[in-house]
Amino acid sequence: MRVDVVTLFPEFVQQCAGFGVIGRAVERGLLDVVAWNPRDHADGGYRRVDDTVCGGGPGMVMLIEPLRRTLAAARQATNGHAEQPADQPAPVIYLSPQGARLTQDKVRQLAALPRMILLCGRYEGIDERLIEHEVDEELSIGDYVLSGGELAAAVLIDAIGRLQEGALGDTQSAAQDSFSDGLLDCPHYTRPVSDEYGEVPAVLLSGDHAAIARWRRMQSLGRTWLRRPDLLEGLALAVSDQRLLEEFIREHKGNPHEQDH
Ligand code: 9D3
Secondary structure, X not given: OEEEEEOOOHXXXXXXXXXXXXXXXXXXXXXEEEEEOHHHHOOOOOOOOEEEOOXXXXXXXXXXXXXXXXXXXXXXXXXXXXXXXXXOOOOEEEEXXXXXXXXXXXXXXXXXXXXXXXXXXXXXXXXXXXXXXXXXXXEEOOOOOOOOOHHHHHHHHHHHHOOOOOOOOOOOOHHHOOXXXXXXXXXXXXXXXXXXXXXXXXXXXXXXXXXHHHHHHHHHHHHHXXXXXXXXXXXXXXXXXXXXXXXXXXXXXXXXXXXXX
């Protein structure tokens, strides 16, 4: 997949895609991240990319013209691979606080596209007319205030990049993700088996794979019940899961953990 990012901070976005799983996906050619700076498409000695807000008020708004040119250049670009010509449709996604909240379902949809163009705003945002004419979709990463769209673009690239075929190793798997079955992950432990902070649960050392799978499932259900009841409400649990959750709740009520309410 190819991701073009329109941003006033191209080095930031490019570097974000350089580490860990995503860095390896880029090295292996599973993911291409190309950043475009609207300042390179701005006029005049000052290369202005913003102007004051019409109607008055604080802050600046990003100009239409540099963004229009930058988007046109990004759309026409190819990366030299014959199978990735400029005529592949590239939806323009504007990262903005006004967007729909990003979900793992949306991440999965976008990860299946051959390419996309991410548009990052700075200042108060982008002239609404550019959004109306060029943007296919507006996405937010959550209800908190960032200073621009670049971190949100990096989040989206990370979430999409790791889903590219071959990006995750054999031991990791997108199928095992928290949220892939709508539940939170179970707790994980490694050596030493005994530490001043406590013991590894005995079942995990038992070698009984069925018992381990059952314990993990119960922990996933229980933690989701404790921490994210909103996620459980959207699920129709199998009878076996209902029984496991009831068992967790019985045990929890007998022995509530300090951190969990
Ligand atoms: C201080 C400016 N705010 C006035 C009420 C509006 C505002 C403008 C621009 C708030 C944040 C931003 C910059 N944010 C993003 O570009 C952004 C974002 C976010 O802030 N939160 C969650 N997801 C995203 S995606 C892009």
